[in-house]
Amino acid sequence: MEYLIGIQGPDYVLVAADNVAASSIIQMKHDYDKMFKLSEKILLLCVGEAGDTVQFAEYIQKNVQLYKMRNGYELSPSAAANFTRKNLADYLRSRTPYHVNLLLAGHDESDGPGLFYMDYMASLAKAPFAAHGYGAFLTLSILDRYYRPDLSRDEAVELLRKCVEELNNKYRMVLVVLIRTQPGHQVGMFQTKVQKHAGLQRFGSDPVHQVE
Amino acid sequence: MALQDLCNFGDIFQESVGTARNVMAVGQRKSCSYATGVALSNSTSLFHFYIPEACYLDESPIQFGQISTMQSSSGIPSQETLPIPSSLPESLPFTSSQVVPLPFPMAHGTTTLAFMFQGGVLAAADTRSSCSGLVACPASQKILPIHSHLVGTTSGTSADCALWKRILSRELRLYQLRYGRRLSTRGAAKLLSHMLHPFKGTELCVAATLCGWDGGEPDDGCRAHKGSEMDHGESRETTKAHLEKTAGAPGEKVSVSKTQSSSFTKQQCSRRKISFSGPSLFYVCSDGTRLEGSLFSVGSGSPYAYSILDQGVRWGLTVEEATSIAREAVYRATHRDAYSGNFVDVYHVTSKGWTRRTREDLKEEYYREKEKRRLERERRGTTFPG
Numbered sequence: 001m002e003y004l005i006g007i008q009g010p011d012y013v014l015v016a017a018d019n020v021a022a023s024s025i026i027q028m029k030h031d032y033d034k035m036f037k038l039s040e041k042i043l044l045l046c047v048g049e050a051g052d053t054v055q056f057a058e059y060i061q062k063n064v065q066l067y068k069m070r071n072g073y074e075l076s077p078s079a080a081a082n083f084t085r086k087n088l089a090d091y092l093r094s095r096t097p098y099h100v101n102l103l104l105a106g107h108d109e110s111d112g113p114g115l116f117y118m119d120y121m122a123s124l125a126k127a128p129f130a131a132h133g134y135g136a137f138l139t140l141s142i143l144d145r146y147y148r149p150d151l152s153r154d155e156a157v158e159l160l161r162k163c164v165e166e167l168n169n170k171y172r173m174v175l176v177v178l179i180r181t182q183p184g185h186q187v188g189m190f191q192t193k194v195q196k197h198a199g200l201q202r203f204g205s206d207p208v209h210q211v212e
Numbered sequence: 213m214a215l216q217d218l219c220n221f222g223d224i225f226q227e228s229v230g231t232a233r234n235v236m237a238v239g240q241r242k243s244c245s246y247a248t249g250v251a252l253s254n255s256t257s258l259f260h261f262y263i264p265e266a267c268y269l270d271e272s273p274i275q276f277g278q279i280s281t282m283q284s285s286s287g288i289p290s291q292e293t294l295p296i297p298s299s300l301p302e303s304l305p306f307t308s309s310q311v312v313p314l315p316f317p318m319a320h321g322t323t324t325l326a327f328m329f330q331g332g333v334l335a336a337a338d339t340r341s342s343c344s345g346l347v348a349c350p351a352s353q354k355i356l357p358i359h360s361h362l363v364g365t366t367s368g369t370s371a372d373c374a375l376w377k378r379i380l381s382r383e384l385r386l387y388q389l390r391y392g393r394r395l396s397t398r399g400a401a402k403l404l405s406h407m408l409h410p411f412k413g414t415e416l417c418v419a420a421t422l423c424g425w426d427g428g429e430p431d432d433g434c435r436a437h438k439g440s441e442m443d444h445g446e447s448r449e450t451t452k453a454h455l456e457k458t459a460g461a462p463g464e465k466v467s468v469s470k471t472q473s474s475s476f477t478k479q480q481c482s483r484r485k486i487s488f489s490g491p492s493l494f495y496v497c498s499d500g501t502r503l504e505g506s507l508f509s510v511g512s513g514s515p516y517a518y519s520i521l522d523q524g525v526r527w528g529l530t531v532e533e534a535t536s537i538a539r540e541a542v543y544r545a546t547h548r549d550a551y552s553g554n555f556v557d558v559y560h561v562t563s564k565g566w567t568r569r570t571r572e573d574l575k576e577e578y579y580r581e582k583e584k585r586r587l588e589r590e591r592r593g594t595t596f597p598g
Contacts, residue, residue: 028503
């Protein structure tokens with residue numbers, strides 16, 4: 001199953017997603033990217049039904065870029081999140097609702113970092129931390145326990161490592177977690193690229209190592 | 213004649229896509245009547261097409277495609293005037309509105325596979341067409357060439373696949389005529405995926421892998437250098453996999469011309485601003501999945517094929533090795549899967565285009581292997597008596 005997680009800090013947002021594209025029992029791809037860059041400051045993570053995810057995410061992506069072209073300035077993360085939610089809500093009671101669960105992470109000059117949780121019922125919540133998928137059942141309590149609003153970046157990565165370890169421990173599916181960020185970004189997006197391969201073999205508590 | 217009607221059909225559903233998507237508050241009737249208006253003009257043609265409309269599916273999925281008195285009395289004018297095609301038999305079993313989830317994927321009775329390696333893209337498939345548990349055709353064609361450098365494997369409903377492949381060929385040819393260059397495999401995959409999107413949730417079932425070779429257009433003067441296209445492949449290959457080409461590859465003539473024209477073609481590259489050139493493999497499914505990869509297998513026999521392929525496929529395979537792995541994978545899958553069998557087709561796509569291997573009977577393969585096993589047993593029997 002697919003998994004998304006986001007953790008907001010004082011001046012950054014850390015997001016991670018698994019890398020597997022599966023079709024029923026077969027894993028068709030092990031390096032599938034579920035993050036869509038809406039702008040330099042906003043990242044959209046999208047999981048859900050097969051075709052809906054890419055269609056919807058690309059639709060939002062192109063519309064956010066169009067807004068910038070038309071008006072000369074970018075949408076704020078909050079505005080982008082509300083726009084996304086509005087689209088989900090509009091299609092919800094149509095013949096073709098989009099079955100997608102989203103996390104939108106962004107950094108605004110005025111408002112600071114923001115993490116927005118949206119699900120296929122078109123709900124929207126700005127949250128300090130959030131997760132999607134079956135893995136969320138296992139990791140939300142870890143986040144509840146250890147999260148503080150003033151986490152440093154290293155501490156947030158450590159918290160993420162705890163979550164991934166728990167998933168490897170208790171969750172039956174193979175999970176490869178890729179935290180994508182754009183390196184060289186000033187304030188806002190997190191800066192490390194971490195990759196951990198997990199599987200049915202127990203590697204023990206394999207520490208998450210930083211790969212630049 | 214048929215293609216002309218397809219052209220009409222293409223225009224219809226493009227607009228009905230636009231209007232169907234705009235169904236917010238008011239649009240429903242608008243989309244129906246629009247599709248109706250144009251569909252009527254098509255009713256006189258021999259190649260009659262039924263397009264699932266938004267309102268039909270909304271009304272009652274059970275009666276999809278059937279003549280229904282309920283609908284005519286419901287009072288919506290657009291549906292009454294819509295011609296129901298007589299070609300669609302009413303005795304076809306339609307799914308009930310409750311969908312019973314399958315325990316595991318049983319659809320797509322076939323085994324098709326495709327993978328990339330240093331020598332291009334190899335596609336292989338069986339040839340059995342099954343229909344409700346019996347073999348409808350033991351020698352069907354599941355790998356359809358789309359154009360000179362693009363081949364597609366088909367899985368799902370044979371009719372749907374054949375039609376959509378033809379539509380895709382038409383669209384790619386139009387693109388080529390309009391813009392003077394071939395659309396990349398990625399573009400073709402995206403085009404097919406977007407064409408299939410309006411039919412998501414209907415009975416349409418197409419799961420295809422597009423295997424192609426991009427780049428090296430003759431219009432840009434690369435015709436003079438025959439090896440130039442392969443050079444793109446070489447440069448891309450080295451950056452991609454950092455593996456050396458095996459010495460025994462039959463495509464070795466490339467390496468001779470490589471040194472000569474590599475600089476020239478690099479200039480060509482920068483002038484034409486192509487970002488990508490070389491083998492390319494995409495999986496497109498009618499449920500909306502579109503994945504890029506280097507190894508795919510689709511169909512009911514795919515798990516069996518995957519296990520063979522995952523063991524043997526590497527970038528550095530020779531063409532013979534790759535062909536033998538592909539054949540073996542299809543053979544093993546046909547051995548275990550009831551819905552795959554009969555023959556195996558192997559297509560190889562290189563920078564020069566696609567080539568097709570002679571169709572092989574897997575029955576012979578089975579007997580050959582049986583004979584080999586028997587001989588081995590005998591040999592072992594003599595060395596280890598008792």
